Amino acid sequence: MSLTLKDIAKEAGVSYATVSRALSGHPEVNKITRKKIIKIAEKMGYQPNAIAQGLVKNETKTIGLIIPDITNPFFPAIARGVEEAAIEKGYSTFLCNTNWNKNIEKKYLNVLIQKQVDGLILTPSSESTTHLKFIEELSPPKVFINKIINNSDTSIIIDNIKGAYQAVEHLINKGHKKIAYIGGEKYSTANKERLRGYKKAMQQNDLPVNNDYVKMKGFNRDSGYFIMKEMLLGESFEITAVFSANDMLALGVIQAIRESNLKIPEDIAIVGFDDIEFASLPEIQLTTVSQPKYQMGQIAFDVLYEKLKGQKANERRIILEPSLVIRETS
Amino acid sequence: MSLTLKDIAKEAGVSYATVSRALSGHPEVNKITRKKIIKIAEKMGYQPNAIAQGLVKNETKTIGLIIPDITNPFFPAIARGVEEAAIEKGYSTFLCNTNWNKNIEKKYLNVLIQKQVDGLILTPSSESTTHLKFIEELSPPKVFINKIINNSDTSIIIDNIKGAYQAVEHLINKGHKKIAYIGGEKYSTANKERLRGYKKAMQQNDLPVNNDYVKMKGFNRDSGYFIMKEMLLGESFEITAVFSANDMLALGVIQAIRESNLKIPEDIAIVGFDDIEFASLPEIQLTTVSQPKYQMGQIAFDVLYEKLKGQKANERRIILEPSLVIRETS
């Protein structure tokens, strides 16, 4: 199958150690020899076997990026951020998608570790990481996104509580009193914190939190649609606004509301979270809490890179600021 | 850093070859020994080093998937298809995003080959693959998506010509005569074929193809917006419908039209291509040519898998059928 160092050494009439040195740019090689070797290697189309390199150098120049849902544009946006930061430093990133499934998450983690990635960036599906216990000791350096951790790992988080608080407060300022919370994966950090922000805003404005109007399921459009549909059917429906924990959910909520022939925002106002690209479409114009997605990815890689280079452990948490983008659904 | 076979061999008091056998499920190991070994390995949290395994077995149980734009939901949908098919067969997939950049594409290809992936699935940015010449000989088996190739590789394609033809014919049947074509990356197969389908439909209906109304740029929203904006500004604007080569483009086109206070579909009708999730939102309701995205991914992997297993080379091309989904923009 593949061309090895030996092949090109034979062709060049030198030992393969010399070829190795020439190709990896060691200084102690005769310039002429080096040039000759490089030329031959190119002509023959030699590609070093990164596997073997990794085996001896104990580094693979790859990182793993685990995300829960590639079909939610929020995550691809982050992925682009890490990918580009990584490529700049010569790292390849392996993107893995878990569908919010703990088992798949575990499986990928295993694979990635076995593949000896140098580092890991995770946006875990769940706050509990007991299923990830085994990695604690033997895994490579890692950075979490949107997940608070209590050990020595770093995490990049958005101030979810604040974002949610702003969103709900905005609704309250618009005169809404009966505001629903529609959330995603119950135990995810994102969900828990955004719910907290919601409650905080309600309480500080002396508004009651009615549990009939606090519902959660998955972070996707179907869930939003389904939950809203059910609420709308409730006997004494009286909601005038909903804060949904991400934009995909919001899109589902909107759909359900439309089907009831209610008007947005006149009858029901909506605020989302994330500010995915599609939230700004002229037909959608979703009011939402914006996160610096691309930047989060970039920072995540940069922090990871520092760790790999053994630099100071830095801050444990990097907290980014959300910002409310007011459009036409509120 | 890591725990090796030897460590657990020492602990178990056997040779490390035995450990290897026990753990990889060879039959010729004493049941009791095997159980003991497995227990110890688990307790110690042993993870085999896939790098080393790959080195000796010359297979890595990984495949590479290269896509041009992770932020266009079309590709994540395909990605999910391959990922899930892959995981079912015990393969991990490494997703790489090129941003339609040939150099990045080349770079990833290199990395992936160096990492000894067992196979490759590509949705190339460009019809020309001269920049990929070097892989022809030494690369692992590969499958192309949406790209016609003339060598021995397989490719999964949608009948783009037919899809485009249907789309345009639908517009013609609605009475439109002045129909624009707004395309993406000029040299991509998708663009070229969809353009061909457009022309074919026009010609077969005795409608002239006006080059002022055949424009292309990138396969994204901004391009669609920009091109449409320009057309709208043209002195003798007379278009009544546009066929855009993908949905992202269509979204941009819609936005431009909206800003001109024209009505869709009354003043201008629009048909897209792909049927991404967002095309079906109630606010969008984009008429579009639907592709079986998830399925394409699945098939791509399955075909690749057959190749890996050395099974018959099968068909060179697998052509899938598009289907026009008529919604409210036409």
Added chain:
DNA sequence: TTGAAAGCGCTAACAG
């Protein structure tokens, strides 16, 4: 400046 040789962690003959 170069070659010889050890060894990274593992699998797969080959013996026993």
Added chain:
DNA sequence: CTGTTAGCGCTTTCAA
């Protein structure tokens, strides 16, 4: 059933 050993492709001492 289990141990010994060669070798996957490469980098890196150590000598020459």
